[in-house]
Amino acid sequence: MNEQYYIGWDVGGWNCDQNPNSRDAIVILDTKLNLLGLPWRGNLRETLNQACSTQVFIEKLFGLCGLTLKDYAQHQYVMAIDTPLGFSEGFRALINQLESVSQIHASPTNDYLYRHTEKTLFERGLKPLSAIKDMIGSQATKGMHMLAKFAPKLHQTGIWGQGTPLKAFEGYPSACKHAKFIQNLLNQHFKFVKAVEPETAKSQNATNTDIDEYIDEIRSPDQRDALICALLAWSLAHHPEQLLWPSEFTPPKEGWIFVPVDGLTLRGV
Template identity: 50%
Template sequence: MMATKQAAPLFIGWDVGGWNCDRNANSRDALVVLDSERTILGQPWRGNLRKAINEAGNTQEWIRALLDCCKIETTADIPPVVLAIDTPLGFSQAFRQLISGESVAGPIEYWNTNPYLFRHTERFLFQRGLKPLSPIKDMIGSQATKGIHVLARFAPENPNTGVWTSGGGLNAIEAYPAACKPSPLMHELLSSYRTAPAGQQVDPWEMAGFSFGINHEDKRDALLCALVAWLFHYKSNALCPADVDTPAGEGWIFVPEDALTTIESEGVESRR
């Protein structure tokens, strides 16, 4: 009996907007879908996924809704998907223990070491020059609960630190587009989606020059997330692995390893 050839996966980047981001002209949900060759499929999309989240009855319907947003035709058999999401996909263990009445943390000192405000993965990035936002103290609580809600409904299994799965068909991770900025690897990958006159150097982070429907910063960040999803599947050693001390359930932000090396040596500051 011949083995059935598994379909090549798709890679979806989701830059998350708030629950009611259709009222926010500056920041909304954005989606970009890549194939195994990193080709953008369909049309990059920007809007509000709240209706799609509410109406999807299962994981396959959720994936199909994302592909429909990007005008990608699907057959009965949807290929496996790696979804990289730009929002915190967990809250710190100390914060969860605090609100449940289990325990309190020790003395609170510096803002960027506060275990209520930041997860282990965020404090890990602080030590390497980044300044990720907090779902507690910054204005991203809406986005964080939206992403966590989607995981709970459509990818509820958490077999490895920072990885969620439906048990088949969908794997999800957390990405951080701003952390890609110093990465030579991400610069190289991102250059495929830009056009510029011959001999002219273009800043890969400037919106001017993007093609293939990448016409807003939200879509650019979704593209970066999709590239992180592609790396996670094909070149996982290019991403910084989860630290062994990460508490269960907090999640992990997957960023390019070469970005952290550059940030650590140059002291570059960034934000989500």
């Protein structure tokens, strides 16, 4: 049976093994927003090194969450990734050809520091991070490394994985704090988690105690951001109208940050 799975990845740095505050986190949901297995937190570096194909990579992610994935090619996978998945045209021209932009003005309009997608969010009341200015280049290159290795071809601007069962895109959990749509999905998800019966928990290699611990632990930043990313992945598949999509002016190679539209509206846009 063809299923669709929704994977949220909150990205840690390349050497986040001992970082108490920021590591990779993975959450996997099904179409009904049920938690599959249990969230995983650690460093994906060796998983990225060891996987030799998109299939092996996805199977390893399921394994980290305590799941065994069967019939990989019969299913579809949508992954939202919490890290910049591109650099601005201005920055790439600077480092590749030593071409400078004509003028540098205020930080939010700096063509070296911010992409078109980030400038768009600035105009709508958000303050997205810069991979360069805010020192998250380690996370950004980690996410981009995954795309280059397992999902290098664009479906369309901001969505990678053409020719594979995987669709991957950039999410932004911080933009979801004021989005009623995502908050409603969170509430639905936790209702499903709390309603897990012993048989279901057992089939997911989880006990009721594990589920209780999950509800507590998901409030930690890494786990919660991975969950919100999984919900964004679900939203892209089921309610694309709830997300802000790139305009025709967005440079495809820069990527795009998919955020809920109602979160922007509530912030005075």
